[in-house]
Amino acid sequence: MENFISNLLELFDEKPSIKVDRNTVFKEMPGWDSLVALSLIVMVSNNYGKSIDGEAVRNCITIGDLFGVIDA
Amino acid sequence: MPETVVITGATSGIGLALAKNLISRGTRVYVVGRNFEKFSSTIYEWCITHDFADLCKWVYCDFSNLSGISEEELKKIPQVDGFVNCIGVLPISPLKLQKADDIINSVNINLVSPILFTRELLRLNRIVKGGAIVYISSINGTKIGSKAHAVYSATKGGISGFVMSLANELSTLGVRVNAISPGTVDTPMLEQTKALIGEKSFSNYLGQYPLGLGSPDSLVSLIHFLLDGGVSSWITGQNFVVDGGYTLN
Numbered sequence: 001m002e003n004f005i006s007n008l009l010e011l012f013d014e015k016p017s018i019k020v021d022r023n024t025v026f027k028e029m030p031g032w033d034s035l036v037a038l039s040l041i042v043m044v045s046n047n048y049g050k051s052i053d054g055e056a057v058r059n060c061i062t063i064g065d066l067f068g069v070i071d072a
Numbered sequence: 073m074p075e076t077v078v079i080t081g082a083t084s085g086i087g088l089a090l091a092k093n094l095i096s097r098g099t100r101v102y103v104v105g106r107n108f109e110k111f112s113s114t115i116y117e118w119c120i121t122h123d124f125a126d127l128c129k130w131v132y133c134d135f136s137n138l139s140g141i142s143e144e145e146l147k148k149i150p151q152v153d154g155f156v157n158c159i160g161v162l163p164i165s166p167l168k169l170q171k172a173d174d175i176i177n178s179v180n181i182n183l184v185s186p187i188l189f190t191r192e193l194l195r196l197n198r199i200v201k202g203g204a205i206v207y208i209s210s211i212n213g214t215k216i217g218s219k220a221h222a223v224y225s226a227t228k229g230g231i232s233g234f235v236m237s238l239a240n241e242l243s244t245l246g247v248r249v250n251a252i253s254p255g256t257v258d259t260p261m262l263e264q265t266k267a268l269i270g271e272k273s274f275s276n277y278l279g280q281y282p283l284g285l286g287s288p289d290s291l292v293s294l295i296h297f298l299l300d301g302g303v304s305s306w307i308t309g310q311n312f313v314v315d316g317g318y319t320l321n
């Protein structure tokens with residue numbers, strides 16, 4: 001999970017100043033936009049070998065939800 | 073009406089629709105590609121079914137490999153009235169996450185290899201005087217710049233620049249060179265976009281097209297027009313946007 005959060009934070013142009021953990025609502029993080037969403041999809045494919053789409057990202061609320069999809 | 077045309081990317085999408093259209097009108101088509109099985113199961117199988125097998129020929133070329141264009145194979149191509157480059161890949165990724173190998177592969181397939189292939193056709197004197205060349209470009213890289221399409225846009229912008237200069241260079245031969253920049257067309261390449269963004273986002277995206285999603289057949293008539301010197305003899309060096317009105321907004 002820590003590694004995943006670290007990878008996620010790398011996707012933002014500026015690292016969010018808020019504390020980020022598994023309960024963070026990722027779409028409310030400063031800087032979250034469609035490009036970060038697409039970056040997330042690519043990062044998951046590159047780093048975890050998993051294929052997720054925009055629908056899957058949309059259905060998740062927290063970082064923990066995202067990790068759950070990837071870890072499934 | 074062109075008698076003989078060379079087409080890359082003729083086993084799917086726009087190239088396949090074009091090849092079928094030309095062959096059904098009596099044009100001999102040389103299909104250039106690296107996957108003979110795909111050639112056999114797509115355009116050639118269609119030709120056999122419709123009794124056009126003698127109008128469809130295969131030429132091996134691997135556009136992903138800059139050494140994959142061999143003179144020996146190209147010599148199988150006679151002098152042709154036209155060349156249409158439909159081959160392309162669509163790498164979708166924010167640039168900072170894009171692997172170098174993927175970038176290089178995309179540039180090779182979409183830009184460098186078409187240039188090298190064109191060079192060989194010209195060097196081997198395979199395009200008749202008064203012939204025509206058409207490259208499939210894209211609105212990305214010529215009219216718009218979508219996020220996560222930087223490399224793709226670079227290749228398509230490159231093709232459009234190449235077309236302008238080459239058109240000038242080949243004018244003394246009467247060979248016309250033009251590009252077509254489509255918007256989103258319903259081809260196998262589109263599946264990648266759908267898979268990435270999901271059905272709902274894709275549906276929202278299509279809502280931005282005043283005339284809806286394009287089909288490969290949306291482009292075939294224009295390509296045919298540009299190949300036919302009888303009707304487009306004074307058109308060269310141009311980029312035709314065919315996008316269902318997308319860039320109006």
